[in-house]
Structure formats: C-alpha cells, structure tokens
Amino acid sequence: MSAPDPSGPAPPETAPAAATPFPGPAAGGPAGSTVPRLIAARRSIRAFADRPVAPEVLDSLVEAACLAPAPHHSRPWRFALVRRPGAKLALARGMGRRWRHDLEGDGVPADRVDALVGASERLLTGAPALVLGCLTADGLDVYPDAARRRAEEGLALLSLGAAFENLMLAAVDAGLGSCWVAAPMFCPDEARDALDLPGDWSPRALALIGHPNTDHPPRERPPVPLGELRLHL
Ligand SMILES: Cc1cc2nc3c(=O)[nH]c(=O)nc-3n(C[C@H](O)[C@H](O)[C@H](O)COP(=O)(O)O)c2cc1C
Numbered sequence: 737m738s739a740p741d742p743s744g745p746a747p748p749e750t751a752p753a754a755a756t757p758f759p760g761p762a763a764g765g766p767a768g769s770t771v772p773r774l775i776a777a778r779r780s781i782r783a784f785a786d787r788p789v790a791p792e793v794l795d796s797l798v799e800a801a802c803l804a805p806a807p808h809h810s811r812p813w814r815f816a817l818v819r820r821p822g823a824k825l826a827l828a829r830g831m832g833r834r835w836r837h838d839l840e841g842d843g844v845p846a847d848r849v850d851a852l853v854g855a856s857e858r859l860l861t862g863a864p865a866l867v868l869g870c871l872t873a874d875g876l877d878v879y880p881d882a883a884r885r886r887a888e889e890g891l892a893l894l895s896l897g898a899a900f901e902n903l904m905l906a907a908v909d910a911g912l913g914s915c916w917v918a919a920p921m922f923c924p925d926e927a928r929d930a931l932d933l934p935g936d937w938s939p940r941a942l943a944l945i946g947h948p949n950t951d952h953p954p955r956e957r958p959p960v961p962l963g964e965l966r967l968h969l
Contacts, residue, residue: 774905779954781913782859784946789865791817793910794945797867800906804898807891810875813899814937818866823931827868828860830930834923856919863944867903868920868927869896870937893940900941913948916941 794817802811818824832853839849860866871892879885904914920927920939927939 774908778904778908779913779957780915781946781948781954782915782944783949783952784862784864784913784944785949787864787947788819789912789945789947791819793912794819794865794867796910797903797906797912797945801869801899801903804895804902806875806895806899807888808875808877810892810895812872812874812876812892813896814870814872814934816866816868816870816931816933816937816939818868818931819864821861824861824863824866825857827866827927827930828857830926831919831923832857834926835919838922859944860917860942863915864946865944867943867945868931868933868939869900869903869941869943870924870928870933870939871896872936872938896940900943903943907943907945911947912945915944917944918942 798815798817801813801815806812818827835856836849836853839852840846844852871889873892876888876892879888900916904916907914918941920942924938924940927942928935928937933939
C-alpha cells in the first residue's frame, strides 16, 4: 500500500463536530469510558481535610505514574513520598530559602517576599502528603553534544509530566485531590538536599496530595477555546 499523499484532500470527518469537544463529567466517553470523566474531574486542590493519606495509597499513585510512556522504554523517574511533618517543613524551607534569595535579587519588597515565601511554606506543610517527582539519567541515551543532551533531557521531562498526570488522575480515582507545584523546577538541588535524596535524583515536579477540603471548591473552569488552540491541517 502506498503512503497517503500529504497534499491530497483532507480525509472525511469520522465524527460530527461536537459543540462541546471534550465530554464533561456528566458525559460518558466511547463505550462508557470513565477516562474523560476522570480527566475532567481532576482539579488543582490546594486545601485539604485534616486526614492522612496511607502510604500504600501513595504507592498505588506511583504505580499509575510509572505506566506513563517514556523514551526508549526507560523509567527516568524517581518519586519521594513525603508524609512526615518534619520532612515537609524541611522541603518547604529548603526551596523557600532559594526563592527568597531569587525574589530579593529581583528587587521585590521585603514584606512581599515574606508573604510569598510564607504562603508557599503553608501550602506545602498543609498538605497531608507530598510527592516529589525526580529525573534520573536511568535508561536515557547519552550524546557527545550539548544540543542532543538537552533534547534527551527534554524527553525525560516530558515523560515525567505524563507520569505526573497519571498520578493525579489516579488520585481522583482514589477520592483524593492534588495540585502540581512548580517550585522544584527552579531549585532542584535545594529540594534534593532538603530531603537528603540520592545525588542522581533531580527533583522537577511536586504534587500536593490529600482529601479535598470541600469548604474550598475549585473555581469554575473556563471553557476550552478550541478554535484558538489547534489547527486541522
Ligand atoms: C507545570 C505546572 C506547574 C504548576 N505550578 C503550580 C504552583 O506552583 N502553584 C499552584 O498553586 N498551582 C500550580 N499549578 C496548577 C495550575 O495553576 C492549574 O493546573 C491551572 O490553574 C488549571 O487549573 P486545574 O488544574 O484545576 O484545571 C501548576 C500546574 C502545572 C502543570
């Protein structure tokens, strides 16, 4: 069979264009799939009930994370599961020191720096559990030049993002809320040292995990402006 001509006519639509392209929580996907519901139900949850998350539940989230696609059949991820208050505080303080330094360097007024760093510390220590997603070079290809090394690390980082989305969807399925926190991308060494993690673990993503505090529902989600975000070619 010959390859399709890329300049030929567009193939016919396989499904009529829907007014709402992505099924909301009330709609089932094909054959009653629960995946669209899970995807729509995942929201960033920043306030939690005072209720612990069992270590085996966290393990099941990590197992879901590790089913994500990754380059070359690798698993270039490691996960630190942080439940002890002292460890949460150490992580928050370690990353907070670096953020304070960066904000002061940016010329942010001292009272604003205190407010931002304090709020971040409360956010992290207020979550029943934290999952710190780290990259390693495990299974990645090695290149002699910087451009391809950067690209390879980019692949690993993309796959960590896929793993984190799996983890957050599994959290929804387990009745848990989660929120991705960007901080470790800005201070991977400080995050690693705060928890005394192995030297080849490079933290890049953090998730708050816990039972949602229903007094603080997430803001209504704006509709997806599909027309601005995609091109059919
Ligand atoms: C890479 C990444 C970094 C994020 N960092 C933060 C963060 O540092 N603090 C925070 O409160 N939310 C953070 N978020 C959550 C986003 O604010 C949130 O996903 C977005 O507002 C959409 O809301 P939703 O997740 O409820 O759909 C982050 C999300 C991603 C994907």
